[in-house]
Amino acid sequence: LKNICFINGDFIPFQEASLKINDLAILRAYGIFDFFRTQNRRPLFIDDHLNRFIHSATHLNLHVPYSKDQMKGLISELLIRNDTLYHEFAFRLLLTGGFTEDGYTPGNPNLIIICEQYNPAPEKHFSEGIKLITHNFVRELAHIKTINYITPISLMPKIKEAGALDVLYHKDGLISEVSRSNFFIVKDSKIITSDAHILKGITRSKLLAIAREGFEVQEGNLFINDLLFADEAFITGTTKKVMPVVKIDDKIIGNGVPGPVVKELLSRFKAIEDNN
């Protein structure tokens, strides 16, 4: 059985899916994407993801060649075609600048939908927490989900060497986000998250709604110096869910183990997922 993906109107085996090399994603990194998963074999938070996908496309002057409802239909069709392959699924929606005549000017966008196996994060990351390193960097066009991950991928050897899972960006001390997730700290039972130069994550917005039922919540500037006084820290994302951070560079957060607030928030987030 072959994994089936969707590319420009056709359902074809993923291993046979290709783009001509004059696509502007290949020549000029011009493209946007979104990524979501299923829970109980149904797409999770799909409206939020499709809305953000369209928002990203609009910002790059890219026309999405299908309506939201049509895209939902394509996703359902992929779920049917790949039904027996996986227990849960991850979807990657990708829109590129299309085939270019002159190596620079966008053509008609190419739409790709990849349907993969959903690989949950290791349980250990939740039970023990993870480590991050910091890097002085701010993402270009941070509010849209471009395909550009050059900096964090080039940092992979450094991240691994430090025994870390990912990289926390700050610009001269002002924290923005982790390479593929949003960042939070807990201080005196208050939940604080940066809102400067970030991609507003779907999980982030769900988490904020949960947190407001029982906690004080603050969206605003968060600085590297604030980490010194944090009781807990965590990140949110589609695969990361609500994941404890127990070490940042050489600084141990709180007691160096996942704290009560992040455990409580993860538990409440899982309850929402399970209602999907």
Place this chain on the structure above:
Amino acid sequence: LKNICFINGDFIPFQEASLKINDLAILRAYGIFDFFRTQNRRPLFIDDHLNRFIHSATHLNLHVPYSKDQMKGLISELLIRNDTLYHEFAFRLLLTGGFTEDGYTPGNPNLIIICEQYNPAPEKHFSEGIKLITHNFVRELAHIKTINYITPISLMPKIKEAGALDVLYHKDGLISEVSRSNFFIVKDSKIITSDAHILKGITRSKLLAIAREGFEVQEGNLFINDLLFADEAFITGTTKKVMPVVKIDDKIIGNGVPGPVVKELLSRFKAIEDNN
């Protein structure tokens, strides 16, 4: 007759060349490139371009699967195979992060060499000069030639609306570069070019060598405010050569026509080209 390109060991028609969609350039914009042209049907400044290509690859932990001499051989072979198609040629060397297993981790790099027709810039751009607009931006990993052009391509409608040809980047007033060329001003017969957060262009280095024979040259910080006092301005690049800039946003540079210094430098640069 079909245009032939090189991709991962094969010489194939450009129109049939494609990459599987799990290449990291498509999924994560992970790739570098270089671009050069022929003069008198021979590659121009090829050693400089190949050295920079290897430098860019190294910075992204990408192994170039051919030696410099082997790449020269591939380029010669492409010149022979495309011999009757064009009078002069442009080459695009592209190295991607390769096919990824998990959508993030690089695989074995894919090497592509595209051999196109060289399209010179319109004569009018040299005789009348061009206009730029400014944008507060600094390129990520500016010292290497990544494939990332998301910001300038997304600005194309704004550039066109302003009747400009391209965009000049500055960060809070400190000038770096134009989207695909380097920037210079002339003040009291002194030639000044920024060296902060730039890709060090091959044409830039040739131009500096020429300029030092007869002019005072300064590499250093150049600010938007300095434009007010510039006698002339120009940009350098593989296709732009030495191209006069006569207007930046609403500010007319000098007399609004190409000045004597840029004309002299272009003439001397052409003499070097003709010796190729």
